[in-house]
Amino acid sequence: MDSQQQELVTMVRSFMNKEIKPHVHEFEEAGGYPDRLVQMGKDMGLTVMQVPERYGGLGLSTTTTAMLLEEGAKVESTYISMFNITNMGAKIVMFAGTEAQKEYYAGILAEGGMSSFCLTEPGAGSDAASVRTTAIRKGDKYIINGNKMFITNASIADVFLVVASTDLSKGYKGLATFIVERDRPGVTVGKKEDKLGMRLSITAEVAFQDVEIPVENLVGTEETGFANAMKVLELSRPLVAASSVGASQQAIDLAVKYAQERVQFGQPIWKFEAIQMMLADMQMRTSAARALVYNACALIDAGQPCSKEAAMAKCYAADAYQKNATDAVQIMGGYGVMKEYMAEKLYRDSKITQIVEGTNQIQRLVIAKQMIRENRI
Ligand SMILES: Cc1cc2nc3c(=O)[nH]c(=O)nc-3n(C[C@H](O)[C@H](O)[C@H](O)COP(=O)(O)OP(=O)(O)OC[C@H]3O[C@@H](n4cnc5c(N)ncnc54)[C@H](O)[C@@H]3O)c2cc1C
Structure with missing residues (x-):
């Protein structure tokens, strides 16, 4: 991580921990973020995260954007994601639009438009x-x-x-x-x-x-509409995956903490090997997903084709998140299914990641077709 990335990640971490973490359940009950918090994201420039600087954006690379999505999702995956989706339309305009369209679309977002x-x-x-x-x-x-x-x-x-x-x-x-x-x-x-x-x-x-x-x-x-749509999905999948990685990490953090605090049969439950196996698998899945995410991001930033790598990152990270959320609930037992604890929310949220931006079955089709293309005999 370079110093700019470190600074941005620290900014997102402190914002998420201060403004969102204490109120997640309350916002869920209310059905959305207060306008004030959406405005704060706009003020941080998140509507133009990936818009090039010459059009008034922050010009962040895909790798840096992924870091922000991952960090944000350690608290709540949807907040930075809403701005990431805002940048999706801009990306199409940036790679397929005219100069006038680039200035127009970027201008709307730079003024805080979603x-x-x-x-x-x-x-x-x-x-x-x-x-x-x-x-x-x-x-x-x-x-x-x-x-x-x-x-x-x-x-x-x-x-x-x-x-x-x-x-x-x-x-x-x-x-x-x-x-x-x-x-x-x-x-x-x-x-x-x-x-x-x-x-x-x-x-x-x-x-x-x-x-x-x-x-x-x-x-x-x-x-060129179909090609534009497929291209923007390819650019976006590693970012959705980065969000899944952050949320998977959140599931680990909850499970590790709970396993140390919860005492049964006279000892903390992490001492049972069955729990240790689950924790180890959770960590391996998340680390593997993270590696896939940043590999795909690096390819995008280098201007390389990456349909297979982007699909692998999206699919694996979503499956890892879903499994980690399920395991976090299991490790937390009855408390895991109570609304008061975050594991229950991660369990519900994680299912959606296997469906959005192309279902995980579709990702597997993309991966397999690309494998055949690369190894045609
Ligand atoms: C929360 C949320 C947010 C979304 N946001 C957006 C958005 O901003 N913009 C947007 O355009 N869309 C958005 N979507 C739509 C999303 O991309 C689609 O839901 C997704 O692509 C799947 O389409 P579908 O729901 O119609 O399922 P279907 O395509 O009907 O699929 C049903 C099932 O059949 C399987 N299936 C279908 N075809 C095949 C096949 N060839 N091989 C194997 N299995 C197959 C699927 O994997 C799935 O399990 C969003 C969806 C959700 C849930």
Whole structure:
């Protein structure tokens, strides 16, 4: 870790421990973070974490961003993640957009604007190529119609990066990416979904009904939307995985502390070998996941292709987190399932990480297909 990374990680640690840790249960009950805390993240520049400095961002590398996500998730995984998702739309604009679009999108985020990435639909989940939202060109405008499901940040987003079809007959080759501002007539955000875990993260539907946007809001070409979406997911998976690593570490910390405090049969339960085996496995899984995460981040920062490595990091880290959360609950016995203790929350949150950003089955398909490509005989 260099000195800039150390400084940022320390800032995130002290913010999370001071402002969020004492209130996690209270925020969960209330169903979200208070506006004041979201504003503090904006003031720290998190909306533009990965936006290049020449567009007013912090210009953080993927590795540094992963460190912040990991550190934040040692307390609560959704806080830094909400800003990471905001940066997702910006990334598409940065690698596929025009100079004017880069300045425009970065400008919204630099002023504290939040953003969502809108790919998933009622009928298009893992099969992202089957998007049915349309963007039909009429003169110098596109007219957008369709519904996007499970959109993170939807109700606090100022701008959406939307995947839509300019010609349904072309399948995935007709998909394109568009900037759609929240305040355009015809944009409606549904109610916040009531979900199992990650309850501090906003998930909602976004509907587009005859929404007019200027042709200048097309990012890339009418044919590159699917490729843009796949690329941004590849860039994002190691970051989601970094968050899982931080939360896995949180599960370890809870379990180790509890195992030292809890006395049964006249001794602390960590003295039982059955508990020691579980703790050791928890640590090995987390350390292995961490290595996969920073390997994928290093490849991204070096501009190398990394679809397999990004998928391995995401899949392994999510599975490790889910298993660690389950084991933390087990080690804590009856206390583990009580809301008062964090293990119960990690158990619920961890399940979601095996589904978002492409399910873990889809990650395994990506890994296996890339293995075949690399070793074709
Ligand atoms: C909390 C949350 C936040 C989200 N945020 C966003 C967001 O901000 N933006 C966005 O666009 N989307 C978002 N999503 C959507 C998420 O990416 C999808 O839920 C995910 O891709 C899976 O799609 P699905 O839910 O439709 O499941 P489906 O695709 O219907 O899958 C159902 C099951 O079938 C399996 N399956 C499907 N196809 C295959 C196959 N070929 N081989 C093997 N198994 C298969 C899946 O792995 C899964 O187990 C979010 C989802 C959640 C839960």
